[in-house]
Amino acid sequence: MGSICGMLGSFAVLRKQSLLGDAISHAALPGIAIAFLITGTKETNVLLIGALVSGLLGAFWIRGITKRTHLKSDTALGLILSIFFGFGMLLLTYIQKLPNANQSGLDKFLFGQAATLLARDVWFMASVTSICLVVLLLFWKEFKILLFDADYAKTLGFNIQFIDILITSFIVIAIVLGLQTVGVVLMSAMLLAPAAAARQWTNSLGVMVMLAAFFGASSGVIGTAISASQNNLSTGPVIVLVAAVFVVFSFIFSPSRGLLFRQIRFIQNRKDLKLHKTLAFMFEIAKGHENISHPHAVKILNNFHGYTRKSLGKLEQKEYINVAGSMWSMTPKGYHFAANLYNQQGNENE
Amino acid sequence: MSSAQIEIQLIACIVAIACAIPGTFLVLRKMALISDAISHSILPGLVLGFFITHDLNSPILIFMAALSGVVTVVLVEFIQKTKLVKEDTAIGLVFPVLFSIGVIMIAKNANDVHLDTDAILLGELAFAPFDRFLVDGSDLGPKSLWIIGTILLITIGLLFAFFKELKISTFDAGLATALGFSPIMIHYGLMSVASITIVGSFDAVGAILVVALMIAPAATAYLLTDNLKKMLGLSVVFGVFSAISGYWLAHWLDASISGSMTTVLGIVFLTVYLFAPKRGLISVLYRNKQQQIEVSLLTFLLHLNNHQEISERHINHLNEHINWRRVKSKSVLDLALKNNMIVIEKSIISLTDKGKNFTDKAIDYIITNDHSKIESIKEDFFLFRG
Helix, strand or coil, X not given: CHHHHHHHHHHHHHCCCCCHHHXXXXXXXXXXXXXXXXXXXXXXXXXXXXXXXXXXXXXXXHHHHHHXXXXXXXXXXXXXXXXXXXXXXXXXXXXXXXXXXXXXXXXXHHHCCHHHCCHHHHHHHHHHHHHHHXXXXXXXXXXXXXXXXXXXXXXXXXXXXXXXXXXXXXXXXXXXXXXXXXXXXXXXXXXXXXXXXXXXXXXXXXXXXXXXXXXXXXXXHHHHHHHHHCCCXXXXXXXXXXXXHHHHXXXXXXXXXXXXXXXXHHHHHHHHHHXXXXXXXHHHHHHCCCCCCCCEEHHXXXXXXXXXXXXXXXXXXXXXXXXXXXXXXXXXXXXXXXXXXXXXXHHHHC | CCHHHHHHHHHHHHHHHHHHHHHHHHHHCCCHHHHHHHHHHHHHHHHHHHHHHCXXXXXHHHHHHHHHHHHHXXXXXXXXXXXXXXXXXXXXXXXXXXXXXXXXXXXXXXXXXXXXXXXXXXXXXXXXXXXXXXXXXXXXXXXXXXXXHHHHHHHHHHHHXXXXXXXXXXXXXXXXXXXXXXXXXXXXXXXXXXXXXXXXXXXXXXXXXXXXXXXHHHHHHHHHCCCHHHHHHHHHHHHHHHHHHHHHHHHHHCCCHHHHHHHHHHHHHHHHHHHCCCCCHHHHHHHHHHHHHHHHHHHHHHHHHHCCCCHHHXXXXXXXXXXXXHHHHHHHHHHHHHCCCEEEECCEEEECHXXXXXXXXXXXXXXXXXXXXXXXXXXXXXXXXX
């Protein structure tokens, strides 16, 4: 379950439709209620089909609103979410007032309880997961091109609308299935968190999807384990929290985009700049002499030029200068480097 | 109508108004989903407040809840500022986490208390009148009426005080900064008002309805007008309308009031979405079609202008040359005839003076691509006004 969410979530995140999951999971409610009203059974599959239909309806209405009117997607999402959910609640309360209805348990869908799943449901989920996987592989190229350059895909003659609908439908299916496990509210996190975490580690779609699937699956497993080990802990929230830990970890520690490394790079750049400043000043002095390695007093450097004992030591370490007592002299290597530094800056200014 | 019924409707109306005002700005600022996020992430704040006071009715609860709403906003902004993910993803990450924390805190520590997620998400308006506000033993009306009424008064007061600032910073944040207003201050001010309103209202109507009441009236009004003041007024009207009719619908069906209010809001939106004069789905489709025909008309007239030969100007020739279907050629011909741009003699079409004039101007416009040219075409020929 976690892995399928992760995979499809990658697409949602990259398409800037992250909250679609949230909206659809709410929009599925009236479908469940109507399916129950019509059939009068609590058969999981029937209810799921109802949820699927109303989820799809919600998803396509959202697309319609953003396409045809000037309302923005966030408004459309919020609108559909709340209206469908409200309507669902209306139906649910209406059902509860009906005589002889074995209505109890319908609201289980709202908050989900993985522990109540039967083996049959698990098999059902597994098969849907593998179908999704197959379709994903089949249409891999199309999905990818649509994601990053929809116009290009159109000029190549792909049927954009079809692919678009395909992706949306799969997201809806995943959500509807996930409802049983983690519940309406937490579904969106299941969809988003693994993908957002995976995004931090890679720029390649394929790797990202795999990673997201892995993150999703492991947060599912770990979350379930934690919730099983303690009583009174419902599964859904724990899974979400585990996924959130993954996200925070990725945000901070990912090598290329993470906050930690960004900060380190930032500090490093600043230090480099200071060193370069000192070196440039030295270069100016050394330029005036015939012998570039002519020694000068350390004293003529002051704080303003970025001079500290440490920075001098660092420059010496890089063999740009030699320090002897209270005198310093430039090495040819340092002279060249400083000269080029100057040129580079000049070029950039032009 | 009993007094309880009147009170319920009064509360519903006031909630609707109190939500519609900040909602309008949220929709305009493209932050509609923040309201959804806030309404969920209030939960941990409520639970914490409850741990502190052990009293479900203490004002600290509301304060803590509003605080956690603001914390949500700050967190979302923080994640967004790191540029690691987009804003919507940031929202989607923050609120489920906060909500889960809330759920777990309830499950671990307060299982026996009446603080279940159902009550928070759905609220129950019907019980609102039974929670009276008593001062020295005298009955001053339902408690939630007082709470939400105060919030409404504050909101309206702030709205009048900062209307100009809100307006400028909503539509042109850069200009607002240049003029010396602080958009950030206004942003957080708005967010605080929104989160206090959500907290105050959800007690009465539940979290989901709050979101619906914030977004739906504003979105509906936005389809109808571009004027901020009109939009505010309209969204208040829609909110109140759905509050009252929603109540009666619920009364009739014997179902949840907040659910039926949302449903009415949905129906109102759907109606406007389909039938709004300028932005509605139907009028948009109609206009697209109209524009298509007008462009075809232009093509057709240019074609006529280029060909003097009789054979090229025969009615039946159109179908094969420009490759239009029969229906389309007919509607184009009709439009041209109606505008006196062509005359048809014995199935031969020729341009009138007016048609010729129009074609010349159109060619001029196409060649120069100068926008002032098309303005005069619009005025002279009543075309291309879509």
